[in-house]
Each structure stands twice: as structure tokens, then as C-alpha cells.
Amino acid sequence: MTSIFRRAYFFAIGLFLSLPLIVVAGVSVNQKQTLAFPPQGFSLSWYGEIFLNPEWRNALFASVTLAVLSAALAVAIALPLSWFLWRRIAPWANIFQLLGVAPFTLPPVITALGMLTFWATVGSYGQPWTAVVSHAIFFVTLPLVTLSLGFTSIDRSLVEAASTMGADERTIFRTVVLPLILPYIVSGYAFAFVLSLNEYIVAYMTVGFTVETLPIKIFNALRYGYTPTMASVTVLFVTTAAVIFGLVARFGDLPKLLGAMSTDGK
Amino acid sequence: MRREPPQTPGDYAPLLFPAAMLTIFFVVPFGTMIAVSFFQRQQGGFYTPAFVFDNYARFLSAFFGGVLGFSLMLAITVAICCVVLALPFTYMLTRMSRKVQVVWLVALLSILSLSEVIIGFAWSTLFSRTAGITNILVALGIMAEAKALTPSFGAVLTGMVYQAFPYTVLVLFPALVRLDPTLTEAARTLGASPLKAFFTVVVPALRNTITATLIMVFIFALGSYLLPQLLGRPQHWTLSVLITDQAIYQSNMPFAAAMAVFLVLVTLGLVALTVIAGRKGEAA
Incomplete structure (x- = not known):
């Protein structure tokens, strides 16, 4: 393809992808409580609002807590599973790999509704910790896929060498496997963290009436009174995601990670 | 250390926690949902165990x-729009330098991870009368006065294409x-223009990939639950929106569950099709 055409096409796609974000960024610096674009006046007070207004601050706190814990739980589920599948020959255990990928492949409403009926049946509906478990299951796919990929890239002869020299299973895991798999743990955690931060429907159906996460708060603000804080939170979210994925790319092999993600998991 | 079958029951220990978590918190909830879909609805938002087909x-x-x-x-429609837009884009992206690729991939991932709430909010702002693109057109003198472009079918479609485009590229x-670059090189050497080489060599070589991608984006779009609500009118509501609506606002869990089970069946059927398409791709 010719270079001019390519440039024009990439510019058009780039514009399409960034236009909503440019407008939202513009709206977020309005001086008064209006969603005007181009912005009227300039003020960063709507960014301050996220941290100063108790409602928004609580929502931010709830979202970050949920994301930190659920991503950790997702990794805790994915790590032993993918290690076992790499270490042992047990074809039937692949069923758990499939179960781990399923929630992410099905439309999110399904997982959300399944969780809602489940928590309602066991009587824990609305407890904050149910959202952590629900998100961990919903996003376990991401660490599972990155970790499976990570394990396949480990040279088995390294492990064999350690074993021949007398290291037991535990020592091998700690001194050989863990350092090699660590980048994949980090990127799996990062993916799950960012997606949990942004997730709406599962959180809404499990704890929507007791806890307000940021996406739920934005949705409620959309219905009951617009405020430029919605825009500043959006900018904050996009920046956070870009920084985290940028770090993953900086310290890991992003094209490879994505190249295998789609063949492996999806 | 070679892979070996588990020797002692103790070797299964690492499997214990993941298996328990996935069974209790995914298989059981899924089963609960299927069970509820056969339950009888009571007035006032409750339901009683039963085995009725009313909901279906x-x-x-x-x-x-x-x-x-x-x-x-x-x-x-979303799937077709996304694949048509993303195929040439991704093809050209893979031919660029690694650095440029990484920048685009980070941007695409950031947009892909965005909450539907945020995408809906961003586009409703962009399509609004006070802050929308029509203001730019007015400033340029193309339009007489700013007007709202939402709610409309076009707004729903745009929002959903925006949401699914990064996903399509990543798929x-x-x-x-992995596409062999010598394929297009050969076509070029034999005198085909870049455009002709793309349509006569790249597209046919990727026929199965394109089919599989169409189905996957289709499933992805089927899951969109907020954009039709935020950018469209009630007649633009989809099955996902309806399920949410029945479960939360109408408190009719059995009916919502029945619709969800139906949606699962549709999705699974499509996943099976994707797998078949993928198998054919490997054989070819």
C-alpha cells in the first residue's frame, strides 16, 4: 500500500479513536458546571473534585480496592493451575483451563446474571467481598492466558539441570521457575487490574445497591445530573490504562504477549 | 524436568484451589442461573422453585x-464494519516498525479496557448539542445550527464500532x-499494485481468519449492554440490555435467566463455528 494512503488511513483511524477522548478532555476543564465544548474558561477543579468530593473519592477508593484484590485473587487462581498444566500430563485438567476462559468469552451479562442469582441464593447478595470474588472469576482468563504463555516459553532443560543438581520441587519453583514467570505474573495482574477498574455490569449486579464503584458512579451521574467530574474521571482512567499498558510494553514483549493471547485464549 | 503424570495424590494439590474456585464460583452460579430460568415468578420480585417452561x-x-x-x-453490522476497517489497518500495522506497533497497541489496549459507561458517556457528549461535533461543523460554516445526533441508530452503531474496533485489531x-511476507512480495514482483496484491493475495489467504474474526466480533458486540441504552432509543435495545432490564428493574429473574441461557446457546453455537473455521484454516 502506498505511503500516502497509509498515512491518511492511520490518521483517520487515530482521529476516530481519539475524538471522543479529546472532547471529554475538553469538557473536563470547563470552569462552570457545564458540559460545554469547546470548554468555557479553564479550570482543573474537576480533577480536584475526584479526590475532594467524598462521593467520588469513596467511589475511587472502592474501585481501586476491588481491582487490587480481585486481580490478586485472579492471579492466585491462575498461577497454580497453569503451573500444574505445564508440569503434569493430565489432559482432563484442561477442563479447568476451559472454565477459566469461559466467563470472558461469553457475553458479560451472562456472568453477571449467574453471579447475581448465585449470591442471592446463598444469601450474601450485596456484600462487598462478593464483587471481589466475582471479578476474580470474570477476569481469571487474563492471567491464565499470559501465564500459560509464560510457562511455554520456559526452557525445560533449565529446570532439569536444577533437578539433576539436587534441587527439590519447592527450590526449583522458587529459584528457577518463579523468576522466569514473574514478568508474566505482573502483566497478567496488570490486565486484570485495569479491566476490573473499568468493569460495570458484574459489579453492578453483585454490589450495585451497596457499593458505588467509579463506573457505577459515572452511570448514575449520567442519569441523575451531569457534572464535568465524569469527564475528569474518564481522563484519569484512560491515562491510568495507558500508563499501565505502557509499562507492560516497556518491561515486557507486548507484541508477543498479544500475538499469543489470541491464539491461546480467544 | 520432564512433564509427567501425577504420581501421588499430593501432586494434585496445586489444582485444588483453582479447581474449587472455578467450580464453586463459576459452574455453580451458571447452574443456579439455568435452574432459576425454570422457576416460577412470584409477584413482588421473588421467585419460587418450580419446573415451568413459561419463561421460555x-x-x-x-x-x-x-x-x-x-x-x-x-x-x-458491527462485526462487518469492524473487520472492514480493521483488516487493512492491522495489515499495515504489522508491516511497521516495532516501536510504532507498540505505541498503537498500547493505545488500542487502553481503549479496549475502557468501561462501556465511559465510552457511552464520551460518545453521547460528542453527539450532544452543547459539546458535539455539530458545533465544529457550525464553526466551519457547514451547518446552520448545532443539533443532537443521539439517540439514534447511527449513534449506537458508531459507539459499538468504537468499542469493538480495538478488539478486532487485537484478534x-x-x-x-504470521502471514508470510513473501506472498505479497511475489505478487508485487509479478506486477500487481499494492492494492491489488492486498485484495487478491492477503484477503484470500486470510479467508478463514476473517470468518473466525467476524464471528468473534459478533459475539463481542452481542455482549454490549449499555451503549444501546445510552445512545439509542428503546427500539434499539438489544438482548443484553433486555436481560439487565428484566433482572434489575423489572425484578423478573426467571425471565432474565431464561434469556441469558438462550444467549449462551447462541454464543456457544457461534464459538463452535469459530472452532470449525479455525480447524479448516489449519488444514489449508
Whole structure:
């Protein structure tokens, strides 16, 4: 393809992808409580609002807590599973790999509704910790896929060498496997963290009436009174995601990670 | 250390926690949902255990048929738009330097991870009368006065294409990276223009990938639950929106569950099709 055409096409796609974000960024610096674009006046007070207004601050706190814990739980589920599948020959255990990928492949409403009926049946509906478990299951796919990929890239002869020299299973895991798999743990955690931060429907159906996460708060603000804080939170979210994925790319092999993600998991 | 079958029961220990978590918190909830779909609804938002097909019988109404038809049509349109836009984009992206690729991939991932709430909010702002693109057109003198472009079908479609585009690129990316560059080189040497080489060599070589991607984006679009609500009118609501609406606002869990089970069946059927398409791709 010719270079001019390519440039024009990439510019058009780039514009399409960034236009909503440019407008939202513009709206977020309005001086008064209006969603005007181009912005009227300039003020960063709507960014301050996220941290100063108790409602928004609580929502931010709830979202970050949920994301930190659920991503950790997702990794805790994915790590032993993918290690076992790499270490042992047990074809039937692949069923758990499939179960781990399923929630992410099905439309999110399904997982959300399944969780809602489940928590309602066991009587824990609305407890904050149910959202952590629900998100961990919903996003376990991401660490599972990155970790499976990570394990396949480990040279088995390294492990064999350690074993021949007398290291037991535990020592091998700690001194050989863990350092090699660590980048994949980090990127799996990062993916799950960012997606949990942004997730709406599962959180809404499990704890929507007791806890307000940021996406739920934005949705409620959309219905009951617009405020430029919605825009500043959006900018904050996009920046956070870009920084985290940028770090993953900086310290890991992003094209490879994505190249295998789609063949492996999806 | 070679892979070996588990020797002692102790070797299964690492499997214990993941297996328990996935069974208790995914298989059981899924089963609960299927069970609830056969339950009898009580007035006031509760339901009692029963085994009735009433919830499924409601599918046979014209209203439900309309919603289903619209959902499928919308998802197909989104899938086609995304693949048509993303295929040349991804193809050219894979031919760029690694640095440029990484920048684009980070941007695409950031947009992909965005909450539907945020995408809906961003586009409703962009399509609004006070802050929308029409203001730019007015400033340029193309339009007489600013007007709202939402709610409308076009707004729903745009929002959903925006949401699914990064996903489409990431699904196409691995296949296009592995595409043998000598294929197009040969076509070029034999005198084909770049455009002709793309359509006569790249596209046919990727036929199965394209089919699989279409289906995957279709499933992805089928899952969109907020954009039709935020950018469209009630007649633009999809099955996903309807499920949320029945579960939360109408408190009719059995009917919502029945619709969800139905949606699972549609999705699983499509996943099976993707797998078959993928198998054919490997054989070829």
C-alpha cells in the first residue's frame, strides 16, 4: 500500500479513536458546571473534585480496592493451575483451563446474571467481598492466558539441570521457575487490574445497591445530573490504562504477549 | 524436568484451589442461573422453585422476536464494519516498525479496557448539542445550527464500532503477523499494485481468519449492554440490555435467566463455528 494512503488511513483511524477522548478532555476543564465544548474558561477543579468530593473519592477508593484484590485473587487462581498444566500430563485438567476462559468469552451479562442469582441464593447478595470474588472469576482468563504463555516459553532443560543438581520441587519453583514467570505474573495482574477498574455490569449486579464503584458512579451521574467530574474521571482512567499498558510494553514483549493471547485464549 | 503424570495424590494439590474456585464460583452460579430460568415468578420480585417452561414460552412473542432480530442484525453490522476497517489497518500495522506497533497497541489496549459507561458517556457528549461535533461543523460554516445526533441508530452503531474496533485489531494481529511476507512480495514482483496484491493475495489467504474474526466480533458486540441504552432509543435495545432490564428493574429473574441461557446457546453455537473455521484454516 502506498505511503500516502497509509498515512491518511492511520490518521483517520487515530482521529476516530481519539475524538471522543479529546472532547471529554475538553469538557473536563470547563470552569462552570457545564458540559460545554469547546470548554468555557479553564479550570482543573474537576480533577480536584475526584479526590475532594467524598462521593467520588469513596467511589475511587472502592474501585481501586476491588481491582487490587480481585486481580490478586485472579492471579492466585491462575498461577497454580497453569503451573500444574505445564508440569503434569493430565489432559482432563484442561477442563479447568476451559472454565477459566469461559466467563470472558461469553457475553458479560451472562456472568453477571449467574453471579447475581448465585449470591442471592446463598444469601450474601450485596456484600462487598462478593464483587471481589466475582471479578476474580470474570477476569481469571487474563492471567491464565499470559501465564500459560509464560510457562511455554520456559526452557525445560533449565529446570532439569536444577533437578539433576539436587534441587527439590519447592527450590526449583522458587529459584528457577518463579523468576522466569514473574514478568508474566505482573502483566497478567496488570490486565486484570485495569479491566476490573473499568468493569460495570458484574459489579453492578453483585454490589450495585451497596457499593458505588467509579463506573457505577459515572452511570448514575449520567442519569441523575451531569457534572464535568465524569469527564475528569474518564481522563484519569484512560491515562491510568495507558500508563499501565505502557509499562507492560516497556518491561515486557507486548507484541508477543498479544500475538499469543489470541491464539491461546480467544 | 520432564512433564509427567501425577504420581501421588499430593501432586494434585496445586489444582485444588483453582479447581474449587472455578467450580464453586463459576459452574455453580451458571447452574443456579439455568435452574432459576425454570422457576416460577412470584409477584413482588421473588421467585419460587418450580419446573415451568413459561419463561421460555415468552420468547415466542413478536416483541421478543423483534428484539432478537435487531440484536443479531446490529451485532452483524458491527462485526462487518469492524473487520472492514480493521483488516487493512492491522495489515499495515504489522508491516511497521516495532516501536510504532507498540505505541498503537498500547493505545488500542487502553481503549479496549475502557468501561462501556465511559465510552457511552464520551460518545453521547460528542453527539450532544452543547459539546458535539455539530458545533465544529457550525464553526466551519457547514451547518446552520448545532443539533443532537443521539439517540439514534447511527449513534449506537458508531459507539459499538468504537468499542469493538480495538478488539478486532487485537484478534487479527497474530494471524497477520504470521502471514508470510513473501506472498505479497511475489505478487508485487509479478506486477500487481499494492492494492491489488492486498485484495487478491492477503484477503484470500486470510479467508478463514476473517470468518473466525467476524464471528468473534459478533459475539463481542452481542455482549454490549449499555451503549444501546445510552445512545439509542428503546427500539434499539438489544438482548443484553433486555436481560439487565428484566433482572434489575423489572425484578423478573426467571425471565432474565431464561434469556441469558438462550444467549449462551447462541454464543456457544457461534464459538463452535469459530472452532470449525479455525480447524479448516489449519488444514489449508
